[in-house]
Amino acid sequence: MIKHIVLFKLKPEVSDGERRQLVEDLRGLKETTEGVMKECLVAQDMLPSERSYDIILDSTFDSLDHLQQYLVHPKHMEVVKDIRRLCASVAKVDYEV
16 A cells, blocks of 8 residues: 655645635545545644644555556646645655555
């Protein structure tokens, strides 16, 4: 199995509504990407600080091939457009478990 963890730091001007929509869009990726994602957890930081990221996507894939399918999936790419518009910084790590 492959873990795909992504951290999102929002731009200061992002509204609460835009934040909520991004969280919902990230949560929806498991369904909209036609089952290539096995598990998906999206959560928001509870104790903001200067070194915090605001949102985490913690996802699991059966294989590296499934992760690669997800990364180029049109529904994922739609969310990526919003991520680029709303986020000041994004960090990720992919690893095998």
